[in-house]
Amino acid sequence: MRSETIVAVSTPRGVGGVAVVRLSGPLAKELALQHLSVSTLLPRHSHYARFSVGNSFVDEVLAVWFPSPHSYSGEDMVEFSCHGSLFVQQAIVHALLDGGARLAEPGEFTLRAFLNGKLNLSQAEAVADLIDSATPAQHRLAVSQLRGGYAHKLEELRQRLLDLASLLELELDFSQEDVEFADRTLLRQTLAELDGEVSLLVGSFSLGNALKHGIPVAIVGRPNAGKSSLLNALLNDDRALVSDIPGTTRDTIEESLTLSGITFRFIDTAGLRHSDDVVESMGVERSRKAVAEADVVLYVHDATTPWQTPDLDLSDKQVIYVCNKIDLAPAASVPSPSVGLSSKTGIGLDKLKSSLVDLFSSRLSDHSVHLSNERHYQALLQVRKALEAASQGLAVDLPSDLVAVDLRDALYHLGTITGQVSSDDLLSNIFSRFCIGK
Ligand SMILES: Nc1nc2c(ncn2[C@@H]2O[C@H](COP(=O)(O)OP(=O)(O)OP(=O)(O)O)[C@@H](O)[C@H]2O)c(=O)[nH]1
Numbered sequence: 001m002r003s004e005t006i007v008a009v010s011t012p013r014g015v016g017g018v019a020v021v022r023l024s025g026p027l028a029k030e031l032a033l034q035h036l037s038v039s040t041l042l043p044r045h046s047h048y049a050r051f052s053v054g055n056s057f058v059d060e061v062l063a064v065w066f067p068s069p070h071s072y073s074g075e076d077m078v079e080f081s082c083h084g085s086l087f088v089q090q091a092i093v094h095a096l097l098d099g100g101a102r103l104a105e106p107g108e109f110t111l112r113a114f115l116n117g118k119l120n121l122s123q124a125e126a127v128a129d130l131i132d133s134a135t136p137a138q139h140r141l142a143v144s145q146l147r148g149g150y151a152h153k154l155e156e157l158r159q160r161l162l163d164l165a166s167l168l169e170l171e172l173d174f175s176q177e178d179v180e181f182a183d184r185t186l187l188r189q190t191l192a193e194l195d196g197e198v199s200l201l202v203g204s205f206s207l208g209n210a211l212k213h214g215i216p217v218a219i220v221g222r223p224n225a226g227k228s229s230l231l232n233a234l235l236n237d238d239r240a241l242v243s244d245i246p247g248t249t250r251d252t253i254e255e256s257l258t259l260s261g262i263t264f265r266f267i268d269t270a271g272l273r274h275s276d277d278v279v280e281s282m283g284v285e286r287s288r289k290a291v292a293e294a295d296v297v298l299y300v301h302d303a304t305t306p307w308q309t310p311d312l313d314l315s316d317k318q319v320i321y322v323c324n325k326i327d328l329a330p331a332a333s334v335p336s337p338s339v340g341l342s343s344k345t346g347i348g349l350d351k352l353k354s355s356l357v358d359l360f361s362s363r364l365s366d367h368s369v370h371l372s373n374e375r376h377y378q379a380l381l382q383v384r385k386a387l388e389a390a391s392q393g394l395a396v397d398l399p400s401d402l403v404a405v406d407l408r409d410a411l412y413h414l415g416t417i418t419g420q421v422s423s424d425d426l427l428s429n430i431f432s433r434f435c436i437g438k
């Protein structure tokens with residue numbers, strides 16, 4: 001399969017100033033020369049040439065030849081930059097298809113890069129994240145994964161564990177002679193080190209995942225406190241219905257906003273109170289669910305009313321108490337950290353925004369790694385389980401073949417992260433999410 005030459009437009013579909021057509025595979029250079037007005041292509045030089053099909057001129061292009069293995073895919077590649085007309089893009093692609101190339105599948109250039117050892121699986125996935133990144137925080141996550149990030153560290157530990165597992169298995173061949181090839185102290189130490197690393201990554205996932213998809217922030221409080229007004233003020237938009245009738249909001253309303261490079265998903269909810277109205281009660285149920293799923297809770301209190309302790313489980317949440325309507329009354333004394341503001345005049349809004357950002361910026365500015373890939377997270381949970389089983393096995397002196405089974409299990413799941421272990425299913429699952437041309 002990999003002997004096929006593939007072609008695709010790598011720039012977004014549609015008209016642009018310039019479009020890029022990529023060609024990868026053994027025929028790349030030969031096919032390119034059939035259509036270009038130059039007689040040769042120098043490696044990694046930009047050639048200004050006419051692209052023709054037979055006698056008919058298509059466009060003036062810049063063509064670059066990247067000989068294998070020094071290309072993105074690791075194969076011979078030619079990239080054509082042409083004018084961004086749909087007709088020109090298609091004419092170039094069709095000419096190359098007629099010459100023997102076929103259309104690339106989604107992510108196929110990157111898949112080939114992985115198969116040719118240009119990047120590991122975790123890095124290939126980071127390429128997709130990098131393309132999707134729209135905020136500095138998402139960009140930072142993708143770049144750290146692309147550079148190898150935690151994958152290098154895991155790979156190093158995997159290698160050490162692999163050596164120990166092999167020694168342990170060797171003992172089975174000498175089971176009559178009661179020998180120990182695998183140093184048990186070293187094994188325990190390696191298991192503990194790996195477990196520490198894995199636990200750190202697993203623990204970083206909730207923040208990493210939130211940064212990737214937006215940090216969920218639930219806006220809750222009593223009816224009429226001004227939750228919907230606060231959402232609108234934050235978004236600077238008339239997004240949610242506001243009225244002086246308590247119980248205006250029924251369903252949850254979600255909108256994203258990026259503050260200082262971090263994306264927050266604000267969820268406006270129905271005011272919390274007991275109600276005999278079936279629909280309103282359903283809304284209140286959703287409010288509680290929104291709180292359960294949120295990382296941050298903005299608890300909105302109406303400064304013109306007496307303070308009431310929220311009837312909510314906020315134990316593992318980061319809570320900011322918001323004392324709203326301070327244009328009508330002085331900020332009531334509410335639990336800290338709190339912000340007094342007016343959704344109506346906008347006073348205090350900047351303070352609230354910076355308090356939100358402050359909750360995360362300190363954890364972002366340090367150089368700690370944040371796991372953001374769900375697949376890696378699931379694999380690491382399996383690794384942790386296997387490591388625990390192996391440690392317990394060692395502690396109670398289980399026969400080495402049983403311990404070895406747990407070690408192999410841990411090795412297997414570690415290997416799926418960087419791609420030492422991969423199946424066609426796994427690969428097609430990962431790469432089908434890419435766009436065509438990448
Ligand atoms: N003066 C003043 N009025 C406000 C402020 N914030 C909200 N209001 C008013 O308070 C009333 C209730 O506002 P909403 O935003 O609908 O309140 P809510 O918390 O979303 O209410 P429910 O959806 O019913 O739970 C409306 O009449 C708003 O105009 C404020 O900061 N100052």
Ligand SMILES: [Mg+2]
Nearest residue numbers: 227228248249
């Ligand atoms: Mg509301």
